[in-house]
Amino acid sequence: MNDDLLSRHRSVLPDWLALYYDEPLEITHGEGRHVWDSRGNRYLDFFGGILTTMTAHALPEVTKAVTEQAGRILHSSTLYLNRPMVDLAERIAKLSGIPDARVFFTTSGTEANDTALLLATTYRRSNTILAMRNSYHGRSFSSVGITGNRGWSPTSLSPLQTLYVHGGVRTRGPFADLDDYDFVAACVDDLTDLLGHTRPPAALIAEPIQGVGGFTSPPDGLYAAFREVLHERGVLWIADEVQTGWGRTGEHFWGWQAHGRSGPPDMLTFAKGIGNGMSIGGVVARAEIMNCLDANSISTFGGTQITMAAGLANLNYALEHDLQGNARRVGGLLIERLRAAAAQVPAVREVRGRGLMIGIELSRPGTDEADPAAASAVLEAARRGGLLIGKGGGHDTSALRVAPPLSLNVAEAEEGAAILEDALRSIQ
Template sequence: MTTDDLLARHRAVLPSWMPLYYDEPIELVSGAGRRVTDAQGRTYLDFFGGVLTNMIGYDIPEIRDAVERQLRTGIVHSSTLYLIRQQVELAEKVARLSGIPDARVFFTNSGTEANEAALLMATNHRRSHQVLAVRNSYHGRSYAAMGVTGNRGWSASPLNPLQVAWLHSGERLRGLLSRLDADEQVDAAVEDLREVLATQTAGDVAALIAEPIQGVGGFVHPPDGLFAAWKKVLDETGILFIADEVQTGWGRTGEHLWGYQAHGVTPDLLTFAKGIGNGFALAGVVGRAEVLESVPAISFSTFGGNPVSTAAGNAVLDYLLDHDLQANAARTGAILADGLRAAVADLDCVADVRGKGLMLAVEFVRPGGSEPDPARTARAFEACRAGGLLVGKGGLYGNVLRMGPPLTLTEDEAREGLDILVDAIRTAAEVPA
């Protein structure tokens, strides 16, 4: 079967709004370590990891063995009506590592479901459907999760079950707060929060949901400390804080296990997904017991926390901690970030190299200003693929290259990927605007 045959079949039966990467889409057929191979036999260094999901890499023996052991029992699914040892063991680890006192854990299949569950819990606990969210955010594709998504390219419906009031993001290139230094930006964001509460809400707000680093939004993040400053205001009236750690969790930022920890604050609820399953469908919400226990009726997730996925999750988390992958993310991320900043400092089409650890972005603009340049971004994106490197795209205007390599990335692989990235960016920069 040729890739062209598969592409035609894809277009015949799948919706047009489900995009495919690259002018000539590729089918990935095998993987090992940080590399994947397509149906044509070409191998790539993977710097996007299935959208930051293959966090440990591909074909990892410890994870494969854990899944195979569970499969050999014959119990792939039993439902949460029965005790699931792997689920309990993983919940114990997540609760302990969350930093949230007296924590409870509810498992789902995806980050979207985790955020939906967190919103359900918060609105029930506070008896209010009013929610604060952040501009340029993304929280998922279900009804309420879309309602708190502040990125029009990812908001598939104008309808919303929640009453949402919007706060300024950590955008550093555009917008009112971008003109301020870090301390001034925090002060202005707090003032904005107070004004939003006073003018756009009825007072009994349920929660604020925010990503420590905005994933789909192009790895935009606010100054460290902003969440703590926000939470001081929230605590005055008991408004809950939900940290969406779907992309930032598990040590990816290099600084901490969770993105929220850079702000010196503890959330009431924390959502996680993607990397914890390393490709197996696994996600969830962890939070204060009194908040999780506020669901007033029977509720469960048919496949959430199933024996196979949680077997994988336990193996992933053990591997991550045993190999100190957080420190590796800091080390290899610094090679990429420092190398990129030095190599593209003279290019006026690159407005920013940002991020933390192995969560890095390059933003392209039209030379001489801050106008987004998605066309140049697309050229750099295709040039990376031509050079043997897979990266992602994002940002509100589609003008950001996103890198989220597996946390097992080696220093040599970081330098190899850096060389390809720099060549691709310079190739894109040479084309007239």
């Protein structure tokens, strides 16, 4: 049955629509932190549909909210008042930390970043964007144009002039050997020098932790230091929180808060986890920025009632059950367990991350040379052991990505770590 589905997939869908595994699997249903494939195999899910199943599979509170809303109305567009959309917007505006915040809902993180770019370039009257090396911001024409990861940049054409800044990757690049203080200072000096050679940019867009890039991040405080330089010149700061939002990092509700000494960003974008699988994205911005457009704009599917009902139920569950605290506690145990296991595997270059957002970078033993084949081998071995994880990285996809639902318990963390340890040992 799977072979037939794979053949049909390949005959009708694009060649560049990637599938994991030598024998791709079809996930048919899930519950809690587990999913099942079409052959009845059960897996512990440590990737959550690319960090999207944030709380749990088949969470009763979300399922009930979706079912009840489906019995009333699914959709009406933004041309009509929409109570669930207003309810969720009020919650997110307050949680964002941005003063006088306005919220615009989209259907994805890509569309959210597109909207942020439209707002920034219109507000600043500049099409120059600063972005981080190794970054990923989506698959649309404009978001590909600001993506600094070559594996996800199919074209160099862009409506934007993009300048790439150092700092998103702590352990690679020209400043890797510096201590944290000097690393931040060198990156700030580089940014300041760059700004002296270009017309004033519209904005810097940055992921507090780079998702597709392999869960890399700078020292805490880097983006606050950048913000001080940018603020002097009127340049906006956009925090791409598509993967880092909603408490996943454990220590903070938003990733930007690790860099918060200069206050919140001018805009933040979100998506993925808030819908727990439903298609929700959005932008939060100060009113003067959000309201700068002087032409009509709507969203046919952004903020539709059924997705907003899911988002409200999911956010309520995450807050009421302190899933941020759980990510901090269980994630801390998981990362230490993985570091202990990785210490015995020469192919592991680094285990990094925070909360339930953990990256394991693989390289050829004794070198810094990326080893994507090893990453693929571990991915396959983990699946055979009953664990689903992801891949990423800016060096030929040589990093494993571990991002379970935030309700993960200690026993499941131990089970997943044991499977992953065996998978890592299998490549030696």
